[in-house]
Amino acid sequence: MPILYLASQSPRRRQLLDQIGVAHELxxxxxxxxxxxxxxxxxxxxxxxxxxxxxxxxxxAALERRGRRGLxxxxxxxxxxxxxxxxxxxxxxxxxxxxxxxxRRLSGQTHRVLTAVALGHTDAxxxxxxxxxxxxxxxxxxxxxxxxxxxxxxSGEPMGKAGSYAIQSQAAAWISHxxxxxxxxxxxxxxxxxxLLKVAGWVL
Numbered sequence: 001m002p003i004l005y006l007a008s009q010s011p012r013r014r015q016l017l018d019q020i021g022v023a024h025e026l027x028x029x030x031x032x033x034x035x036x037x038x039x040x041x042x043x044x045x046x047x048x049x050x051x052x053x054x055x056x057x058x059x060x061a062a063l064e065r066r067g068r069r070g071l072x073x074x075x076x077x078x079x080x081x082x083x084x085x086x087x088x089x090x091x092x093x094x095x096x097x098x099x100x101x102x103x104r105r106l107s108g109q110t111h112r113v114l115t116a117v118a119l120g121h122t123d124a125x126x127x128x129x130x131x132x133x134x135x136x137x138x139x140x141x142x143x144x145x146x147x148x149x150x151x152x153x154x155s156g157e158p159m160g161k162a163g164s165y166a167i168q169s170q171a172a173a174w175i176s177h178x179x180x181x182x183x184x185x186x187x188x189x190x191x192x193x194x195x196l197l198k199v200a201g202w203v204l
Contacts, residue, residue, distance in 0.1 A: 137180025
């Protein structure tokens, strides 16, 4: 199989690639790169447009990184996940207070989880190709008591998570219904990812 570089610090994405038997190497930003700046929301941007734009921006940065580092040729995979409550983008919390405020908003509500995935690879003619896909799921939270929300925030689990929660954490006890892709909610929709990889030469 070709080399696959995963441009993500998420251990969940590594776990999901391992689950479908896809070997990969990490291609992470260096200290000279401002990776967080790529995730800044633009005024008036919809959640769907936002997550796809950010994913393609991450892929472009990763492809340039691969070239600067003189790494062997290989495909580069990027993904980004956001949580949307209506038209509002609920990104990663900056602190515990913000995480608690986000979870209060999600309590008793249905929200969307959007994960975009993008792959850059070289085709048989030597041309760089970029393909992308978007997974959209809905998640219903039951009404959660304030003390349970506070305890979850105190555990530190919300930090670094879009929407201030992870579906594979204790927050799963509050989820009454999901529709869509469980792996997409985790951060890497495996069906869509496998389709992109097959086009690039993987046998899955």
